[in-house]
Amino acid sequence: MTSTRERQRAAARARLEKEMAQRAEAARKRRQLQASIGAGVALLLVAAGTVWLVASLGDDESETTPQADGADAGVTCVWNEIPAEQRRETTVDVGVPPTTTPPDTGTQVMTLDTNFGEIQVEMDLSEVPCTAASFSHLASQQFWDNTKCHRMFPGMLQCGDPSASGEGYRDTDGTGGPGYQFANENLPVDDRPAYPAGVVAMANSGPDTNGSQFFFIYQDVELSPDYTVLGRVTEGLDVIQEATEAGHDGAFDPSPGGGHPNNDILINSLTVSEPQ
Incomplete structure (x- = not known):
C-alpha cells in the first residue's frame, strides 16, 4: 500500500517535471523572440530608455532550474550565446562564465575606480547569483577597464559598453556587450519606488537578455520593474x-530623451571581490 509520504514525493516529482517542461518551452519562445527582433536594434532602443518597449515584450521569468519539495540543488545559470549572425562589431567575445553552480549565499563587492573617485557596489548572492557570476567573469577579463559611461537620463547613468572608449565612443551609442545573454533576477515588482537612489540595475533588450551594460540610479526613479537589481552603492x-x-548633450531628445554625459566619466578599472 502506498504511504502518504510516497504519494507526496510522487506528486512533487510530477510538479517538477511539468515545471521543467514549461520553462523549457518558455526559454525556446524567448530565443525565437530574440532572433526575430535582432539583438543589436533592441539593445539600442532599450539602452536609450524606451522602458515601455521592454515591458511589452513579455515573460520576465528567471531561467533557473526548478526544485522539488525538499530538494537543494542550488541555482543553475544559463548562458545563452548570441548567434554569430546576430552579433555586432561592438560585441566583445570573452567566452562565457563557468557552468558550475555559483555561490548563492554571502555577498560580493564590485569596485569601480573612476576619474571622479571610487564607487563600491554590494551584490547579495542570494538575490543575484547568476548576475554576480557574470560580473565576476567579465571583470576577470578586464572587460570594462578604460571604458566610459555612455548615457544619462534623469536620475540614471548608464555604463558597461565595452566599445565606449577613446574619443569616438559616442558614435556607438551603447550597442556593445559580451557574446552571451542571461536571465533576469531580483526584479523589484513589489518595491516603490522600484529603483531608489543608490540602486544599480542591468540594462537589457527585453526579458532575459542581460549582458554587460548597467545603470546607476542617483535619484529615485519609477520605472517598470523589468530590470535586474544587481546591487546597491555602499560607497561613492x-x-x-x-x-x-x-x-548631458541631449543627443536623444525629445524621444526617448537623455544623451551622452557632458563629462567624460571613465572607468579606469572594475573588479569584483571573492564571495564573503
Whole structure:
C-alpha cells in the first residue's frame, strides 16, 4: 500500500517535471523572440530608455532550474550565446562564465575606480547569483577597464559598453556587450519606488537578455520593474552625483530623451571581490 509520504514525493516529482517542461518551452519562445527582433536594434532602443518597449515584450521569468519539495540543488545559470549572425562589431567575445553552480549565499563587492573617485557596489548572492557570476567573469577579463559611461537620463547613468572608449565612443551609442545573454533576477515588482537612489540595475533588450551594460540610479526613479537589481552603492554615490552634475548633450531628445554625459566619466578599472 502506498504511504502518504510516497504519494507526496510522487506528486512533487510530477510538479517538477511539468515545471521543467514549461520553462523549457518558455526559454525556446524567448530565443525565437530574440532572433526575430535582432539583438543589436533592441539593445539600442532599450539602452536609450524606451522602458515601455521592454515591458511589452513579455515573460520576465528567471531561467533557473526548478526544485522539488525538499530538494537543494542550488541555482543553475544559463548562458545563452548570441548567434554569430546576430552579433555586432561592438560585441566583445570573452567566452562565457563557468557552468558550475555559483555561490548563492554571502555577498560580493564590485569596485569601480573612476576619474571622479571610487564607487563600491554590494551584490547579495542570494538575490543575484547568476548576475554576480557574470560580473565576476567579465571583470576577470578586464572587460570594462578604460571604458566610459555612455548615457544619462534623469536620475540614471548608464555604463558597461565595452566599445565606449577613446574619443569616438559616442558614435556607438551603447550597442556593445559580451557574446552571451542571461536571465533576469531580483526584479523589484513589489518595491516603490522600484529603483531608489543608490540602486544599480542591468540594462537589457527585453526579458532575459542581460549582458554587460548597467545603470546607476542617483535619484529615485519609477520605472517598470523589468530590470535586474544587481546591487546597491555602499560607497561613492556622491561620486556619481558629482560626475553627472554637468548634465548631458541631449543627443536623444525629445524621444526617448537623455544623451551622452557632458563629462567624460571613465572607468579606469572594475573588479569584483571573492564571495564573503
